[in-house]
Amino acid sequence: MIPVRGYEGKTVAVLGLGRSGRAAARALRDGGATPVVWDDSATGRDAAEADGFELRDLTKAQAFQDVAAIITSPGIPHLYPAPHPVIAAAWEAGVPVDNDIGLFFQSFASEGFEDFDTAPRVVAVTGSNGKSTTSALIHHILAECGRPSQLAGNIGLGVMDLEPAVDGEVVVLELSSYQTDLARSLTPDIAVFTNLSPDHLDRHGGPGGYFAAKRRLFAEGGPDRAIIGVDEPEGLYLANQLAQGPTDDRVIATSVTQKLTGPGWHVFARKGFLAEWRKGRQVASIDLRDIPGLPGSHNHQNACAAFAVARALGLGPKAIEAALHSYPGLPHRSQRIAEKDGVVFVNDSKATNVDAAAKALSAFPKIRWICGGLEKEGGLEALLPAARSVTKAYVIGREAEAFARQLTGIAAEVCTTMERAVTLAIEEAEPGETVLLAPAAASFDQYDNFERRGDDFVACVEAALAAR
Template identity: 75%
Template sequence: MIPVQGFEGATVAVLGLGRSGLAAARALRAGGAQVVVWDDTPRARAAAEADGFEVRELNRESAFDDVACLVTSPGIPHLYPAPNPATAAALKAGVPVDNDIGLFFRSFGADFDRFERPPRVVAVTGSNGKSTTSALIHHILTASVRSSQLAGNIGRGVLDIDPPEDGGVVVLELSSYQTELARALTPDVAVFTNLSPDHLDRHGGLGGYFAAKRRLFAEGGPDRCVIGVDEVEGQFLAGQMAEGRADDRVIRVATHKLTGPGWMVFARKGFLSEWRKGRQIASVDLRDVAGLPGAHNHQNACAAWAACRSLGLGPREIEAGLRSFAGLPHRSQRIAEQGGVIFVNDSKATNVDSALKALLAFDRIRWVCGGLMKEGGLAALEPGLNHVAKAYVIGREPEGFALQLGGVEAELCGTMDQAVARAAEDAQPGDVVLLAPAAASFDQYDNFEKRGEDFVANVQKVLAKG
């Protein structure tokens, strides 16, 4: 645990008692704060009360008369589309609002005088690939016998990690919900993977969404910035953070060749290249790295490479880490192969951009897709549809989804078991049965993990039948 500093003897309110909320409440208590908590769920309130916390309904302005700060969980809106009533009450009462990420950064360096080599923090944000990039950085560090902890949106709660070791690294995956609200953001290395439309209602549009990501860099003042420049927003951010073209405090990352005097890492036709001061420093063939299939994962590899180089690792040990990386569940996860047919679980492809990247990673696809469509429709999938032999559409309203798939042959399956069974029946050697829904899971599942687990279970059931 990382005890929260700066609130000794003060009353702090915690809103939302999921994983991050409970960890924040305990870390605040460990730092000497008086903690009051609230959650809309009676079971969560009862569990917190049993843990010794005072439960206080926070929907009234008067509830904040003695409160120094409100700490909210990531899923609770504080501005758009409308503030949560408790957050609105805090704002009206003039009480500062923060989250566990802000508490972490204000507390993490409290006792660094005892270290010979201070610990460092790598923070990764972006629309797609941030989980894989974060996990890959952590894996490379661990494989290179460096002390590393993985936290934030992946791994452990950020305040629930162990006190860092001398020279240790904490790798954080941060969503826009977290970077937008955190009052302190001071990573040593900040990584921006890419940007595509997502969570637009929460951020008041694409500009607000990008602004939330940008705070990690503009507010945080990292020593090194690793920035994906495939989109104009990344190019803009890199330009804002660099003093000039040769400023190697910024490492530009792309899925196409980059030129110039600066520091850059790019992947082109499956080959990763690192260039600095106009010279190639290293090159790696990624085409046979099983845990990182497709151009989108090659972009993740470039970002992880750049972050690890910033931490002082050499090309050979980073390459060894890339090759031993097995991938993450539900993210281009190769789960089985039988009769020349490969089965891949990419349930995390919840938006059109991530699904398109999954489609472009394989040549002939039996595509399991569908669910709760997001704003904007499916038109942006068009460049990948020629990779699809047939679509097998799930979800409560598969008809509407299938109508947006252009000329792709589509079968309305509705349920995962029927979609997997039909795709496996139709598949020929060389085909890939791919779950990349291009939609949220909430019409049929609690989350994308449950959807992916259902896909895996049904693949195993089909393969067991022979």
């Protein structure tokens, strides 16, 4: 655990007692602060009280009289669609609002860093899609190359549950827009922007607010080096804002749609080959096509970003290439779970929006597509061009019929349940096809989260194959 610095002897409120909130409260206490905690759920309050924390109803008048700051969990809205009443009250009282990411960056460095041969560094990864895979891939490369590393944020540990850094260590953080939007301190050594597509628009007041939340990591974080995906206008804009000119190699541009060969530092992938260019010439190349843990152009985009980070940290191309080949992949993200009679089964339950699902559909030639769930804003029209490889769709979810009606030109069957969808897909699949779960929708109509949905898919596939 990383003790929080800067609040010794002060009272700090904590709102929201999920994983990050409880960890923040413990880290505040370890750092000499007095945390007072609150959660809208009685279950959360009871668990915190059992851990010895003082409960304080932050909805009451005068609750902030002696409070130096309030730390809020990322899932609690602070501006759109409306501020949580406790956060609004903190504003009125003039109490600074922060989150655990802000506490981490405020507290990570210690006096012991001066005794290290190599100072610890922080890599922060944000974007719409690919954050988890990119973060896990960076961590994997570092571990395979013998560099000490920890993985945290939206993946792995909560940031305050990290161990204090050792000599030469690299901390890799996956950060969502919910986390970057509010953190009062953002100071990564290397920051990564994977891509941008519409998501969480209600939480950020529209696409501009969503991009602005991501941009804070770079504009306010001031990283020593930025790795920017430039396949969308927002990425091009961000790279342009950060670079002092075309030769400024503090910005590494990445792409999977174009060849980047200007005078700067570029990493791109085309037709399954990753290339690194510096100062107008190619310096490295990797064949990504046969790497089982990184199928499809979306994973090649992740590989480009991870490769760029590893190169910025001083690792050699051959060592990085070897590490890419041993990457096992992440659960629920293009996860190959089975193969039988020439049919491959892939779990991409994390494809919760149209853009992520489109990338998953582009990764395989012949697909039996399991899709559906709680549809997000914007509809499915943008997904259809990527669905040319779909032989048939099997639609799940409470609103499966409405979802299926939008799949114009695609043979679709309303299944409603995962079990029915998997059973039909297996019955109808032919050798050379892939049964792919890529929902293009949130899970909350039937499941607590995308992990539960993916686990159900895996269980249904295993049961159906065992019965054949």
